[in-house]
Amino acid sequence: MDIYLHHYPPSLFSEKIRLLLGYLQLPWRSVIIPSIMPRPLLMPLSGGYRKTPVLQIGANVYCDSKIIAMALARHTGDTSLFAQGFTAHRVADWADGTLFPVTVALNFSPKAVEVMMGSFPPEEAAAFQKDRADLTQGASITSFSAEAAEGYLHHYLSELDRSVSTGYLFGAAPSIADFSLYHCLWFLNNNPINAPLLDRYGVVCEWMSRMAAFGHGAMEDSDGEAALAAANGSEPVLPALVDALPDGFALGDPVSVTPVDYGRVPVTGTLAAWSADEVVISRETSETGQVLTHFPSAGFEVAKSV
Numbered sequence: 074m075d076i077y078l079h080h081y082p083p084s085l086f087s088e089k090i091r092l093l094l095g096y097l098q099l100p101w102r103s104v105i106i107p108s109i110m111p112r113p114l115l116m117p118l119s120g121g122y123r124k125t126p127v128l129q130i131g132a133n134v135y136c137d138s139k140i141i142a143m144a145l146a147r148h149t150g151d152t153s154l155f156a157q158g159f160t161a162h163r164v165a166d167w168a169d170g171t172l173f174p175v176t177v178a179l180n181f182s183p184k185a186v187e188v189m190m191g192s193f194p195p196e197e198a199a200a201f202q203k204d205r206a207d208l209t210q211g212a213s214i215t216s217f218s219a220e221a222a223e224g225y226l227h228h229y230l231s232e233l234d235r236s237v238s239t240g241y242l243f244g245a246a247p248s249i250a251d252f253s254l255y256h257c258l259w260f261l262n263n264n265p266i267n268a269p270l271l272d273r274y275g276v277v278c279e280w281m282s283r284m285a286a287f288g289h290g291a292m293e294d295s296d297g298e299a300a301l302a303a304a305n306g307s308e309p310v311l312p313a314l315v316d317a318l319p320d321g322f323a324l325g326d327p328v329s330v331t332p333v334d335y336g337r338v339p340v341t342g343t344l345a346a347w348s349a350d351e352v353v354i355s356r357e358t359s360e361t362g363q364v365l366t367h368f369p370s371a372g373f374e375v376a377k378s379v
């Protein structure tokens with residue numbers, strides 16, 4: 074079954090997945106989505122989930138890069154990314170949840186935005202700002218000044234520079250933590266104002282080059298219509314998960330699943346599986362037929378819907 078990645082080039086969480094696809098040597102189809110809402114060809118698949126990226130394998134749809142990474146490992150049968158267990162997961166979550174806002178504070182400083190968006194027509198820049206204000210409305214996220222962010226960054230990078238030596242964070246092979254750390258630094262490195270912040274960390278820069286060398290693998294351009302047709306032409310596959318349903322929930326219940334942090338759009342369906350790692354709901358639309366939509370269990374709120 075073909076793998077479709079719904080993404081846009083500057084999206085950093087997408088870069089984590091593009092690089093993972095390269096590392097795992099999986100052929101994939103690239104569906105470029107707009108960097109702001111609306112995304113009418115993606116919504117039938119994601120059910121309203123509005124963050125980027127979204128991965129699709131036939132009629133199975135994965136929302137959030139954490140569950141996407143697990144799905145790719147399951148797909149290939151290569152679980153070496155998670156061989157370090159708890160330690161690698163925790164460092165990956167630290168990068169995605171704590172280092173990420175540091176890079177956002179730096180890349181969204183007035184100087185950095187000017188360099189990145191100065192050439193955008195004013196209406197496009199205003200539409201982007203409005204979209205991101207909608208995304209973060211009511212959000213539980215930490216924000217601080219670019220100056221404070223720089224303090225965090227130097228502290229983290231000087232520690233990291235003493236830790237990665239010639240290999241990866243936890244030895245001779247990369248783990249999920251390397252990929253989560255990499256995409257945050259990739260994002261900073263793409264902004265000409267902030268890229269020089271990395272220069273003094275030679276060991277980190279060499280590690281970044283080793284990571285970048287995995288590339289994006291065998292990618293073929295595709296589009297939203299082809300992705301919808303692929304879902305419609307496939308049967309979803311329910312993975313073998315050990316259900317860990319909280320009291321009061323049963324498989325088949327109508328539920329909504331909503332990110333707890335930002336982009337808090339509820340996705341509704343019927344509960345198909347709920348393990349310690351993953352929540353899966355079944356949904357049906359005229360464009361896709363039946364799809365299974367997967368989310369991480371941690372970081373999403375599952376509620377009964379009527």
Ligand SMILES: N[C@@H](CCC(=O)N[C@@H](CS)C(=O)NCC(=O)O)C(=O)O
Pocket residue numbers: 083084085086087108109110123124125126136137138139169208
């Ligand atoms: N926890 C999510 C975070 C994803 C995220 O924040 N992605 C950014 C783009 S890199 C986003 O969704 N921006 C708003 C958008 O694309 O609509 C994940 O791991 O996938």
